[in-house]
Amino acid sequence: MSWEKCVRYMTLNTAADIIDLNEILSKIVNNILGNPSDQKFRELKFSYKTIQSRIISRKGGFELLQLFGFIASVKDGEKVLILEISTREQEDLVFQNLNQSLEILRSLFHKAEKLMIILKSIYLI
Numbered sequence: 512m513s514w515e516k517c518v519r520y521m522t523l524n525t526a527a528d529i530i531d532l533n534e535i536l537s538k539i540v541n542n543i544l545g546n547p548s549d550q551k552f553r554e555l556k557f558s559y560k561t562i563q564s565r566i567i568s569r570k571g572g573f574e575l576l577q578l579f580g581f582i583a584s585v586k587d588g589e590k591v592l593i594l595e596i597s598t599r600e601q602e603d604l605v606f607q608n609l610n611q612s613l614e615i616l617r618s619l620f621h622k623a624e625k626l627m628i629i630l631k632s633i634y635l636i
Contacts, residue, residue: 512574518619521571528569533620535565536575540609543594547602553594555581562592579612580605 512520521529542552555562555576566572577583581592596602 514578514615517571517574517578518615520574521619523570530620531565532569532572533616535561536616537613540579540613544606544609553596555592557590580608
């Protein structure tokens, strides 16, 4: 799926869900960028409640992780998403992709925030 299609798909979520999705994905990406040699930040288990409820259950959440470079796999009999980095060159490319991904998320997040403000003023939420 392309970034364009993924972002369009994500807009089917509520603005609050987009904001939450941005928060959790930003945290994941920042953890990876801040701890590049730590594999635990590059492995997400499908069984984790947070991963299920805040990412995979949201429209475009799983697809975003794939665009970040995560690959669905099975490890020790459990479904996981893994961001593999095997060479220094690959690490540079992955980190560049993650930084670009954060920029796209921030843009979508700001649009969702504006929508929430408009809805609150209209419906006095």
